[in-house]
Amino acid sequence: MRQILSIATTTVGEAIRRRVLLIILLIGVLFLVVAPGLGVLSARSETVVLRGMMLGIIQLTSAVIAIVLTVYMIPNEIERRTIYTILSKPVQRWQFLIGKYLGAVFSLGLMMALMTAVLVFVFWLQASDQSLAAVGAMVKAPTMYFVQMSLLAAVAIFFSTFVAPLVNFFLTGGMYLLGSLFNPFFQTLQENQGTHPVTKAFAGIVNTILPNFANYNVQNPIINPTQVIQNESRYYLEVTFYGLFYIGILLVAGILIFDRREV
Amino acid sequence: MAAAIETKQLTKSYKSRAAGNINVVDNLDLHVEEGEIFGFLGPNGAGKTTTIKMLLGIIYPTSGEGFVLGKEIGDMAVHRLISYLPERPYYYEHMTGLELLKFYGSLFGIYDEAKYRALLEKVNLHRDMTKTISQYSKGMQQRVGLAQSLLNDPKLLFLDEPTGGLDPIAHREIRDLILSFRDEGRTVFISSHELSEVELICDRVAIINKGIIERQGKLTELLHGGRIEITVGGVDEAFLKGLNIPDSNIRGLPVGVLMDMPEEQDPNGIIDAVRNRKGTVISVVPRRKRLEDLFVETVTNPALGGKPSVPPAVAEEIVK
Ligand SMILES: Nc1ncnc2c1ncn2[C@@H]1O[C@H](COP(=O)(O)OP(=O)(O)OP(=O)(O)O)[C@@H](O)[C@H]1O
Numbered sequence: 014m015r016q017i018l019s020i021a022t023t024t025v026g027e028a029i030r031r032r033v034l035l036i037i038l039l040i041g042v043l044f045l046v047v048a049p050g051l052g053v054l055s056a057r058s059e060t061v062v063l064r065g066m067m068l069g070i071i072q073l074t075s076a077v078i079a080i081v082l083t084v085y086m087i088p089n090e091i092e093r094r095t096i097y098t099i100l101s102k103p104v105q106r107w108q109f110l111i112g113k114y115l116g117a118v119f120s121l122g123l124m125m126a127l128m129t130a131v132l133v134f135v136f137w138l139q140a141s142d143q144s145l146a147a148v149g150a151m152v153k154a155p156t157m158y159f160v161q162m163s164l165l166a167a168v169a170i171f172f173s174t175f176v177a178p179l180v181n182f183f184l185t186g187g188m189y190l191l192g193s194l195f196n197p198f199f200q201t202l203q204e205n206q207g208t209h210p211v212t213k214a215f216a217g218i219v220n221t222i223l224p225n226f227a228n229y230n231v232q233n234p235i236i237n238p239t240q241v242i243q244n245e246s247r248y249y250l251e252v253t254f255y256g257l258f259y260i261g262i263l264l265v266a267g268i269l270i271f272d273r274r275e276v
Numbered sequence: 277m278a279a280a281i282e283t284k285q286l287t288k289s290y291k292s293r294a295a296g297n298i299n300v301v302d303n304l305d306l307h308v309e310e311g312e313i314f315g316f317l318g319p320n321g322a323g324k325t326t327t328i329k330m331l332l333g334i335i336y337p338t339s340g341e342g343f344v345l346g347k348e349i350g351d352m353a354v355h356r357l358i359s360y361l362p363e364r365p366y367y368y369e370h371m372t373g374l375e376l377l378k379f380y381g382s383l384f385g386i387y388d389e390a391k392y393r394a395l396l397e398k399v400n401l402h403r404d405m406t407k408t409i410s411q412y413s414k415g416m417q418q419r420v421g422l423a424q425s426l427l428n429d430p431k432l433l434f435l436d437e438p439t440g441g442l443d444p445i446a447h448r449e450i451r452d453l454i455l456s457f458r459d460e461g462r463t464v465f466i467s468s469h470e471l472s473e474v475e476l477i478c479d480r481v482a483i484i485n486k487g488i489i490e491r492q493g494k495l496t497e498l499l500h501g502g503r504i505e506i507t508v509g510g511v512d513e514a515f516l517k518g519l520n521i522p523d524s525n526i527r528g529l530p531v532g533v534l535m536d537m538p539e540e541q542d543p544n545g546i547i548d549a550v551r552n553r554k555g556t557v558i559s560v561v562p563r564r565k566r567l568e569d570l571f572v573e574t575v576t577n578p579a580l581g582g583k584p585s586v587p588p589a590v591a592e593e594i595v596k
């Protein structure tokens with residue numbers, strides 16, 4: 014356990030110093046700060062649309078950071094031979110991989126927390142209700158995004174155990190788009206009464222294999238205007254468990270591949 | 277003495293598009309004794325790093341087996357007792373020397389600030405321990421690498437080209453450190469291209485070429501077979517030939533005649549004979565065999581052709 018923690022901490026230390034990530038983060042924050050100034054929107058819908066826009070910025074920035082951060086993580090360790098000194102110590106490969114993954118998730122959490130703080134601050138300034146509960150409501154969506162990004166990082170780590178970073182970039186990015194945009198489509202296909210059984214089975218398979226990133230696009234009126242959630246807390250809990258389960262499977266599969274691999 | 281490292285037909289092959297499977301390490305039988313400094317020599321691409329990585333469980337052998345400190349390779353328990361300095365190593369640049377030791381120490385469960393400082397002092401970095409690795413020179417990075425390799429008080433160290441790319445002063449510092457490891461009772465397995473250095477510090481060596489061990493043994497035995505050159509004046513070549521020294525060569529020089537002969541020959545008899553003939557002895561020069569000669573001979577001599585070589589001592593007996 015201490016090996017995993019040491020590796021994770023070190024990974025965070027490295028990640029928060031990576032210039033590319035900091036630049037992406039800076040751009041994201043910049044957009045967040047100027048977003049309220051874009052007063053092109055009608056006053057009535059302003060807050061709702063602005064909120065959706067800012068959440069969109071957070072989500073997009075986080076996704077780019079998550080992918081850029083994780084696709085290079087394992088390959089870099091191998092290329093720079095830092096992994097050799099680590100694996101020659103009493104560290105198992107699975108501990109190394111989990112440590113790296115946790116480090117990525119911690120780093121993502123830090124960066125997302127920063128962006129969320131900007132979001133909360135902007136709304137808190139102009140909100141009539143400045144209670145803690147109101148703030149709590151505001152961080153719900155970013156929290157769900159965090160689960161989403163953790164899942165995305167697990168996808169990237171899984172692929173990084175056997176494909177090159179650039180391929181991984183498109184693979185993971187593609188999975189994210191597919192899982193965000195098409196998963197709802199396949200879900201409808203699967204659940205629809207009139208669907209042909211073959212199509213239905215196919216949709217079911219796609220649905221199961223493809224990580225359902227759309228789950229977490231809650232409270233974003235731009236992306237999911239029609240999503241209605243009856244029992245909020247239960248829904249959040251369910252999709253969080255879905256995420257954790259999926260992450261677990263990805264990590265175990267990644268470890269199995271990484272264990273056999275030459276480094 | 278017990279074996280620190282023992283391999284039996286250890287083999288690693290890689291697929292290549294041109295040549296099918298090539299054995300990068302080919303049926304390697306290594307034997308390293310506890311407490312010795314063992315030099316692992318060979319030209320670029322001979323398979324040295326590949327062998328070390330197999331012994332550390334970083335890559336997996338295609339066939340054969342290997343034992344490190346009596347345990348089969350890959351055994352995690354052994355990793356507590358060994359350490360590794362990779363060739364051209366790289367450390368997390370954002371860390372300071374002290375933080376680096378903390379990080380590697382934590383992987384062993386060692387949280388001992390005094391120990392980190394003592395190790396940095398041992399490698400002469402105590403004044404630079406708060407600088408980040410990115411500010412370290414190559415020599416300093418290599419020394420911090422040696423410091424981290426001592427964290428767990430290892431019984432066996434794998435050093436892959438520890439002096440590669442360093443200046444003469446750094447060379448000497450690292451050489452002295454390695455010698456101190458032996459004094460502390462550690463076994464050191466060192467891969468190197470610095471043959472004069474290896475000659476100074478190693479007890480035994482193996483020379484590997486294209487994945488095959490060509491020579492392995494005590495340095496003193498392998499370097500057996502030096503020559504003695506005697507230059508004399510006032511006598512002619514025929515006189516020296518008449519002495520019938522086995523395996524000798526005689527040729528005329530402007531100043532006299534030069535004869536070289538195996539180092540086992542006692543030069544005193546020849547000197548006496550020359551003097552009795554009223555000749556003069558101009559010089560007697562022992563030409564010790566250098567590791568470099570042995571290396572070049574081993575690597576370039578196609579006659580050896582990958583077959584286990586005949587030790588020079590035996591070869592001479594065959595000649596006699
Ligand atoms: N992953 C790999 N795939 C294919 N060939 C490899 C791989 N790793 C090493 N080799 C080949 O194995 C051979 C031995 O490499 P190795 O690094 O062990 O040599 P070395 O003796 O350490 O050389 P050097 O003195 O240059 O460090 C080389 O020909 C190299 O090209």
Ligand SMILES: [Mg+2]
Binds near residue numbers: 325363436
């Ligand atoms: Mg090498």
